[in-house]
Amino acid sequence: MADLTSNFIGIHSPNPFWLASAPPTDKAYNVVRAFEAGWGGVVWKTLGEDGPPLVNVNGPRYGAWHSGDRRLVGFNNIELITDRPLDLNVREITQVKKDWPDRAMIVSLMVPCNEDAWKEILHKIEDTGADGIELNFGCPHGMSERGMGAAVGQVPEYVEMVTRWCKEYSAMPVIVKLTPNISDIRQSARAAHNGGANAVSMINTINSIISVDLDTFSINPSTGGKGTHGGYCGPAVKPIALNMVAEVARDEQTRGLPISGIGGITTWRDAVDFIALGAGNVQVCTAAMTYGFKVIDDMVTGLSDFMDSKGFASVDEIVGKAVDKVTDWKYLDLNTIVKAQIDQEQCIECGRCHVVCEDTSHQAISATKDGSRHFEVIDEECVGCNLCVSVCPVEGCISLRELSVGEIDKRTGETVSGEYANWTTHANNPMRTNQ
Amino acid sequence: MDIRAARLTADEYAHNFSDMHPPLGDTAALVEADRCYFCYDAPCTEACPTGIDVAGFISMIKSGNNSGAARLILQENIIGGSCARVCPTETLCEQACVRNEQDHRPVSIGLLQRHAVDAAINAGQQFFSRAPDTGKRVAIVGAGPAGLSCAHGLARQGHQVTIIEAREKSGGLNEYGLAAYKMLDDFASREIEYIAAIGGIEIRYGQHLGDDFDTGSLLNEFDAIFLGMGLDGVNSLNLANEEVDGVMSAVDYISQIRQSGDLSELPVGRQVVVIGGGMTAIDIATQVKLLGADEVTLVYRRGPEAMVASEEEREFTQIKGVKILYNAKPVNIITVDGHVREVEFERKGETFSLPADMLFKAIGQNFDAKLDGAVELEKGRIRVDAQRKTSVAGIWAGGDCVCDGEDLTVAAAQDGKLAAKSINEYLLKSGRGE
Ligand SMILES: Cc1cc2nc3c(=O)[nH]c(=O)nc-3n(C[C@H](O)[C@H](O)[C@H](O)COP(=O)(O)OP(=O)(O)OC[C@H]3O[C@@H](n4cnc5c(N)ncnc54)[C@H](O)[C@@H]3O)c2cc1C
Ligand SMILES: Cc1cc2nc3c(=O)[nH]c(=O)nc-3n(C[C@H](O)[C@H](O)[C@H](O)COP(=O)(O)O)c2cc1C
Ligand code: SF4
Ligand code: SF4
Ligand code: SF4
Numbered sequence: 016m017a018d019l020t021s022n023f024i025g026i027h028s029p030n031p032f033w034l035a036s037a038p039p040t041d042k043a044y045n046v047v048r049a050f051e052a053g054w055g056g057v058v059w060k061t062l063g064e065d066g067p068p069l070v071n072v073n074g075p076r077y078g079a080w081h082s083g084d085r086r087l088v089g090f091n092n093i094e095l096i097t098d099r100p101l102d103l104n105v106r107e108i109t110q111v112k113k114d115w116p117d118r119a120m121i122v123s124l125m126v127p128c129n130e131d132a133w134k135e136i137l138h139k140i141e142d143t144g145a146d147g148i149e150l151n152f153g154c155p156h157g158m159s160e161r162g163m164g165a166a167v168g169q170v171p172e173y174v175e176m177v178t179r180w181c182k183e184y185s186a187m188p189v190i191v192k193l194t195p196n197i198s199d200i201r202q203s204a205r206a207a208h209n210g211g212a213n214a215v216s217m218i219n220t221i222n223s224i225i226s227v228d229l230d231t232f233s234i235n236p237s238t239g240g241k242g243t244h245g246g247y248c249g250p251a252v253k254p255i256a257l258n259m260v261a262e263v264a265r266d267e268q269t270r271g272l273p274i275s276g277i278g279g280i281t282t283w284r285d286a287v288d289f290i291a292l293g294a295g296n297v298q299v300c301t302a303a304m305t306y307g308f309k310v311i312d313d314m315v316t317g318l319s320d321f322m323d324s325k326g327f328a329s330v331d332e333i334v335g336k337a338v339d340k341v342t343d344w345k346y347l348d349l350n351t352i353v354k355a356q357i358d359q360e361q362c363i364e365c366g367r368c369h370v371v372c373e374d375t376s377h378q379a380i381s382a383t384k385d386g387s388r389h390f391e392v393i394d395e396e397c398v399g400c401n402l403c404v405s406v407c408p409v410e411g412c413i414s415l416r417e418l419s420v421g422e423i424d425k426r427t428g429e430t431v432s433g434e435y436a437n438w439t440t441h442a443n444n445p446m447r448t449n450q
Numbered sequence: 451m452d453i454r455a456a457r458l459t460a461d462e463y464a465h466n467f468s469d470m471h472p473p474l475g476d477t478a479a480l481v482e483a484d485r486c487y488f489c490y491d492a493p494c495t496e497a498c499p500t501g502i503d504v505a506g507f508i509s510m511i512k513s514g515n516n517s518g519a520a521r522l523i524l525q526e527n528i529i530g531g532s533c534a535r536v537c538p539t540e541t542l543c544e545q546a547c548v549r550n551e552q553d554h555r556p557v558s559i560g561l562l563q564r565h566a567v568d569a570a571i572n573a574g575q576q577f578f579s580r581a582p583d584t585g586k587r588v589a590i591v592g593a594g595p596a597g598l599s600c601a602h603g604l605a606r607q608g609h610q611v612t613i614i615e616a617r618e619k620s621g622g623l624n625e626y627g628l629a630a631y632k633m634l635d636d637f638a639s640r641e642i643e644y645i646a647a648i649g650g651i652e653i654r655y656g657q658h659l660g661d662d663f664d665t666g667s668l669l670n671e672f673d674a675i676f677l678g679m680g681l682d683g684v685n686s687l688n689l690a691n692e693e694v695d696g697v698m699s700a701v702d703y704i705s706q707i708r709q710s711g712d713l714s715e716l717p718v719g720r721q722v723v724v725i726g727g728g729m730t731a732i733d734i735a736t737q738v739k740l741l742g743a744d745e746v747t748l749v750y751r752r753g754p755e756a757m758v759a760s761e762e763e764r765e766f767t768q769i770k771g772v773k774i775l776y777n778a779k780p781v782n783i784i785t786v787d788g789h790v791r792e793v794e795f796e797r798k799g800e801t802f803s804l805p806a807d808m809l810f811k812a813i814g815q816n817f818d819a820k821l822d823g824a825v826e827l828e829k830g831r832i833r834v835d836a837q838r839k840t841s842v843a844g845i846w847a848g849g850d851c852v853c854d855g856e857d858l859t860v861a862a863a864q865d866g867k868l869a870a871k872s873i874n875e876y877l878l879k880s881g882r883g884e
Contacts, residue, residue: 082484083480083481083484084480084484085477085481363551363552364551365489365548366489366490366491366492367487367490370490382491388491408487408552
C-alpha cells in the first residue's frame with residue numbers, strides 16, 4: 016500500500032483528506048466520528064468573535080439539485096458560521112486535538128475586519144493546540160452582509176491586510192480560503208500570497224439559487240415564503256474549482272504557493288484531479304453530507320490502489336503533475352488533427368451521435384448504410400469536436416483518432432505536417448507575431 | 451373426477467391474482483425513465499404497432515411532465531392503458547430497445563406507459579375534444595379494442611358514433627379475455643368510461659350482427675360502417691368425445707374468470723390438460739394453476755420455436771408451476787361416465803396419456819360472423835386494404851376479424867385508428883348524410 020501520509024505546510028495527517036469547514040466539523044461529536052471513520056484532518060466549522068452567537072434561520076437551510084435517479088449533484092446552503100458559543104468550541108477543539116494528536120486540526124476563522132478583533136481570537140486559538148488556521152474569506156451569504164466573508168475575499172487589499180495581521184499576531188500556519196465569487200481568482204491568491212499566507216484553499220461556495228417552486232413561486236429553499244441566494248457546492252462545482260486551482264497553480268506570481276483543493280470531491284478520482292492540478296491536499300464537505308463519513312474508505316483505498324498501480328510512492332509525487340499540461344488557448348497546436356471513429360462492435364445504434372452532429376455540429380455522422388440503420392463518421396466533414404463522444408451512452412464506443420504525419424485530412428485536403436503551429440502565428444490572426 | 455371450487459384461501463386467491471407486473475412508483479418511474487437514451491429515430495417507436503413516440507413520452511416523464519407524456523401516448527393509441535398492461539412488449543417495443551444491446555435489459559416501456567396513462571385516467575384528465583358535430587353517423591359493430599379505437603377517432607372529428615355490441619358489456623376481450631392478473635381493478639371498464647367521455651359515442655348492447663340486424667340495414671341508417679367483431683368461433687380438435695363434460699373452450703372459461711366476483715366459486719380440476727400454443731393456452735393454463743389446480747400440463751403439437759407464445763410467456767407460466775410438453779398431438783379423449791378422464795397423445799410415433807379432470811381447448815379462435823357474403827373474405831377473415839377498407843364501399847373492418855396482422859390488442863387499436871382516419875376522409879368527401 017502506498018504511503019498516503021501528508022505533510023501540508025508542515026501540518027501532518029495520516030492521509031490527504033480533510034473535512035472542509037462546514038456542518039461535518041461543527042462540534043466535537045461530529046469530528047470524533049470523522050476521525051474514527053478515518054479522516055486525516057478537519058477544518059473546524061468557522062468561528063466568529065466572542066459574544067452572543069449568531070443565529071441561523073429556523074426554516075430550511077439547504078437546497079439540492081438532483082439527477083433523474085435522484086443522485087444529489089448540486090447542493091446549496093444559507094447556513095452561517097458556527098452558532099455555538101466561542102468558548103464551547105475552543106474547549107472542544109482543545110480536547111479533540113489532545114485525544115487525536117495524529118490528525119490535522121485547523122480552525123476556520125471569520126471576525127470583523129479590524130486588527131483588534133483578529134488579534135484577540137488568534138490568541139484564543141493558539142492555546143487550543145490547533146495545527147493552523149484557515150481564514151474564511153468566502154462565505155457568500157449572511158456574513159458578507161456584515162462586512163465579513165466574501166465581502167473581504169472580494170477585495171484583494173483586504174485579503175492581504177487580514178492575512179498580514181494573522182501572520183503578525185500568530186505563529187500558526189495560515190491558510191486563506193478563497194471565494195470563487197470573483198472574476199479572476201488569481202488576484203485574491205496573489206493578495207494572500209503577498210500578505211504572507213502559507214497556503215490558499217479553494218473554493219468556497221458559489222452564489223446560487225437552486226430553483227423556483229412552481230406552485231408558490233418562492234425560491235427553494237424558502238423560509239416564510241422568501242428565500243435568498245445560497246452557496247453552491249457538490250459534484251456540479253468541481254470543474255469550476257479545478258480551473259481555479261489550475262489558474263493559481265500556474266500563475267507566475269503564486270507558483271509554488273501550496274493549495275488545499277476543495278469543491279465537489281466525492282471519490283478518490285476527484286481528489287487526484289485536484290492534486291494533479293496543484294493541490295497539496297484536499298477538503299471535502301458535500302460528499303460527507305450526502306453519504307456520511309464512510310466515503311473516506313473509497314477515497315483512501317482508491318487513492319492507494321491508484322498510486323500503487325502507477326508507481327507513485329507518495330502523494331507529493333502527484334502534486335502538480337498536470338499543471339504543465341494546462342495552457343492558454345492561443346498556444347494549442349492547430350496542426351493536430353483528430354477525427355471521430357465509431358467502434359461498430361460496441362455501437363448500440365441509439366443514433367444520438369448522428370442527431371447531435373446533424374442538428375448542432377458538422378453533419379459528419381451518417382444514419383444509414385444500404386438502407387439500414389448504421390452510424391458512421393464522414394471524415395470529409397468531421398472537425399473532431401468531441402460532441403459525439405460526449406453524448407454516446409457507451410463509454411469507449413466513439414473515440415477521437417489523431418491523424419499521423421503524412422495522412423491527409425479529408426475535410427481540408429491538407430496533409431498533416433506534424434509541425435507545431437498555433438494561433439499567435441496563424442495567417443488569419445490580425446495580431447499575429449512573426450516567428 | 452376431482453373438480454372443486456374453493457381450493458384456496460382468500461389470501462391465496464388474492465396473492466395469485468395480483469398484478470403480474472406491479473406498477474412503478476413515482477421514484478422508480480423516474481429512475482427507469484432515466485435509462486432511456488432518447489434515441490434518434492427510435493427503434494422502439496418503429497416497433498410499436500401504433501407508433502407511439504416512446505422516446506418523447508419517456509423524456510416527459512423524466513421532466514415531471516406526466517400529462518404531456520399521457521397525451522403523446524393516447525394521441526397514437528387511445529387504449530394505451532390496456533396496451534401498457536397486455537402488450538407482449540418483449541416482442542414489440544422492448545425487443546427493439548437499444549438497451550438490449552448494451553445491458554440485456556430494455557427500458558421498461560410498458561411500465562412507464564402505464565405510469566403515465568394511469569395517472570391521467572385516474573385524474574380524469576381529457577386531452578382531446580370533439581370537433582363541431584358534422585351530422586354524419588357511423589355504426590361500429592363490436593365494442594372491443596378495434597371498435598373503441600375507431601369510435602374515439604371518429605368522435606374526435608365530430609361524427610356521431612353508434613357502437614352495436616352483442617354482449618351485455620363493452621370491451622371485447624379486454625373485458626372478457628385478457629388474463630385476470632394483467633387487467634386488475636376493473637380497468638377495462640374504467641378505460642372505456644374514459645374513452646367515451648369525449649362524447650358523441652352511443653353504445654347499444656345485446657344486438658347481434660347476423661341475428662338482429664345486417665350490414666344492409668346498417669347502410670340504410672348510417673353513413674359508414676366499421677366491423678370490429680373479433681373472432682367468435684373456437685377451433686375444434688376434431689376428436690370424438692369433444693362434447694363430453696369436462697372438455698371446455700379456454701376462452702369461455704377465461705371469460706368466467708374475468709366476470710367472476712369471487713374466484714373461490716370457480717370449480718377447477720385437480721389434474722388439468724390444456725391443448726394449444728398461443729396466448730390463450732398460456733393464459734388458461736396459468737390461471738387454472740393459480741386457481742388451485744394441482745397439475746396443469748400444456749401440450750403443444752410442435753416445438754417451442756413454433757409457438758406463438760413468447761419465451762417470456764412460457765417462462766412465466768412455468769414459474770407458476772405449469773408443465774409444458776412439446777411435439778405431442780392429441781389423438782383420443784378417454785371418458786368415464788360421460789366425463790373426460792384421460793387424454794391420449796402421440797409423440798414421435800409413441801402414444802402416452804395424461805389424466806385429466808378438465809381438458810381445455812386453446813387451439814385458436816375463428817371468424818364466425820354471419821355476414822352472408824356481404825363483404826369478401828380472405829383466409830376465412832375479412833379482407834381489407836391498408837386503410838382498412840373492405841371490398842364494399844362504406845364498410846371498413848379491423849382487429850382480429852380481418853385477415854392482416856397479428857391478433858393483438860395493440861394491432862386492433864391501430865386498425866381502429868387507421869379506419870377512423872379513412873372513414874373521416876370519406877365522410878368529408880362524400881357529403882353524405884346532410
Ligand atoms: C385468452 C386471450 C388472451 C389474450 N391475451 C392477449 C394479451 O395478453 N395481449 C394482447 O395484445 N392480446 C391478447 N389477446 C388478443 C386480443 O385480446 C385481441 O387481439 C383483441 O382483443 C382484438 O380486438 P378486437 O376489437 O378485434 O376484438 P374483440 O376484443 O374480440 O372484440 C370484439 C367485440 O365484438 C363483439 N361481437 C362479436 N361478434 C359480434 C356480432 N356478430 N355482433 C355484435 N357484436 C359482436 C364481441 O362481443 C366483442 O365485444 C388475447 C386473446 C385471447 C383470446
Ligand atoms: C452547509 C454548509 C456550510 C458551510 N459552512 C462553511 C463555513 O462555515 N466556513 C467555510 O469556510 N466554508 C463553509 N462551507 C463551504 C465548504 O467548506 C466547502 O468549501 C464547499 O462546500 C465546497 O466543497 P464541497 O463541494 O466538497 O462541499 C459550507 C458548506 C456547506 C454545504
Ligand atoms: S467529432 Fe464532432 S464533427 Fe466529428 S463526428 Fe463527432 S460530433 Fe461530428
Ligand atoms: S451514440 Fe454511440 S452507441 Fe449511439 S449510435 Fe452513436 S456510436 Fe452508436
Ligand atoms: S430504444 Fe430504448 S433507449 Fe432508445 S428511445 Fe426507445 S426506450 Fe429509449
